[in-house]
Amino acid sequence: MSATAQQLSSRTAEDTLAQKSRDTGVVSGGHLVARALRNEGVDTIFTLCGGHIIDIYDGCLDEGIKVVDVRHEQVAAHAADGYARQTGRLGCVVTTAGPGCTNAVTGIATAFRSESPVLHIGGQAAQTQHRMGGLQDLPHVDLMRPITKFASTVASTERVADMIAMAARECFAGAPGPSYLEIPRDVLDREIDLEDAVVPAAGAYRASTRSAGDPDDVERLADLLVNSERPAVLLGSQVWSARGHREAIDLVRALNLPAYMNGASRGLLPPGDPHYFNRTRGDAFRKADVIVIAGTPFDFRMGYGKRLSREATIVHIDLDYRTVAKNRDVSLGIAGHPGAVFKAAHDAATGRADNRAKARQPWLDELRALEETKTTKLMPLFKSDASPIHPYRVAWELNEFLTGDTIYIGDGGDVVTISAQAVQPRSPGHWMDPGALGSLGVGTGFAMASKLVHPDKEVLCYYGDGSFGMTAFDMETANRFGAPYIAVIGNNSAMNQIRFGQISKYGEERGDVGNLLGDVPFSKFGEMLGGYGEEVREASEIAPALQRAREAVRSSGKSAVVNVWVDPREYAPGTRNQTMYK
Secondary structure (H helix, E strand, O other): OOHHHHHHHOOOHHHHHHHHHHOOOEEEHHHHHHHHHHHOOOOEEEEOOOOOOHHHHHHHHHHOOEEEEOOOHHHHHHHHHHHHHHHOOOEEEEEOOOHHHHHOHHHHHHHHHOOOOEEEEEEEOOHHHOOOOOOOOOOHHHHHHHHOOEEEEOOOHHHHHHHHHHHHHHHOOOOOOOEEEEEEHHHHHOEEEHHHOOOOOOOOOOOOOOOOOOHHHHHHHHHHHHHOOOEEEEEOHHHHHOOOHHHHHHHHHHHOOOEEEOHHHOOOOOOOOOOEOOOOHHHHHHHOOEEEEEOOOOOHHHHHHOOOOOOOEEEEEEOOOOOOOOOOOOOEEEEOOHHHHHHHHHHHHOOOOHHHHHHOHHHHHHHHHHHHHHHHHHHHHHOOOOOOEOHHHHHHHHHHHOOOOEEEEEEOOHHHHHHOOOOOOOOOOOEEOOOOOOOOOOHHHHHHHHHHHOOOOEEEEEEEHHHHHHHHHHHHHHHHOOOOOEEEEEEOOEOHHHHHHHHHHHOHHHHOOOOEOOOOOOHHHHHHOOOEEEEEOOHHHHHHHHHHHHHHHHHHOOOEEEEEEEOOOOOOHHHHHOHHHO
16 A cells, blocks of 8 residues: 555544535545445445446545455455454445455355344446446346345435445344445446535434343343243353443353353353353253343254253343244243343342352352363363374364464364364454354454454464365455464365265265365465465474464564364264254
């Protein structure tokens, strides 16, 4: 980026507002896009250039919005998703028409299943060329509608900013999610009198999303928790994404509740916290008399609700009314913001929970003892010196390596499920994974966005070799924008999560079809991009290699790649049991 562009990108919000007040002439559609994005709090867009969208870039320079240009639109979409997850604000990806849009589909679909607020702005051929076969002309809105909360064409320059405000509002209506806007090139390039543009005022057109639900239901929730003997609480991804974690933690501690976390909410409580549990969820769900599930659906990850005791009282809390009690009947359903619901329940329970909280301590002690037993059983795998390296040993070493300022990202199949048994993030927002769509290739965009949002934090992405090969070239983008990270690859030269099922179903002779990969020394990739690279073939070398990578990233400002060769004959328990399909 040129010095002039850097100066423009660093312009303060006050300077931008002052500039706006001086504007009395004409403005283009692309500049209206940038103004509307700034009103939404967007300070960074992720994009890959195309002739249909370049006026947006020009507007972004005037508005002080950083333009991060990648090598593949899938990465741009994942980065916008990662930005939203890390900030709690609107993420934005801008793509050109045709293949620019279709390349971003996987990233937008991932955001859709992960309930991440991402605005996707796409180009389109000029309206004057409608149905004439313009360059890269496709029915983008029709393509995007099933995987977004809102999808529309912007038909006039006067409505550009208004439509962006509308799409952004939809991103935060109920459970968050992505929206898509297609803007034809002539709409973007056209200049109009500023006074003719519809530009909603920042912060003046949104309602609060922090609904606590029906007060009677909240009172009933408080009664259930106060009177329960063996409660269990699962804090799902929505608790973090909606930033309701502080209220959740306050309730858990005040009422002495065992708390389990999944997805993006991993890390809400640190390891060692007396209310943090992670290995006994199934046991707790079988024995609990009251189970509160907050911010996660009864989808395949929850066995569609079948893993919850039929004898227990089940409470389901979610931002989306449609998700509450979907796939499984519940005793109490509350559609509301998890933080607001938990705070209201905490307030309702105040003054009458102390004795019961003390009385249920044996229940927590029982679960804690079982946690320790399960950890002891796993330790031989975590400490295995086997060669080839056991993947559980890699996961253990990664957990030992993490600091309180390390954001951990898992990108792959078995590497995510295995590392989830060992890696315990130290802080909220320090765990990221593909989510319910199970998309491979999310890691590079997530890592780059996380480092851009938190330049003082360390970012580590643990890839499978299959997922690394999908998007790794945008590590160059991360380096170019000063967002280096540590890439660790669990390399078994296969798509092993799928391979196991094929071998089990069709036998050894047919089980390797379509899932074996080449033996690639990925360390050379890090070196090729000007960073550090190292091959690891012995378990004892994992920790030293990780430390060398950390030091190299700090000293060089370039990403490091640690390629760990793991045993292709080892699989995650869920893969062996094929639980993802049950």
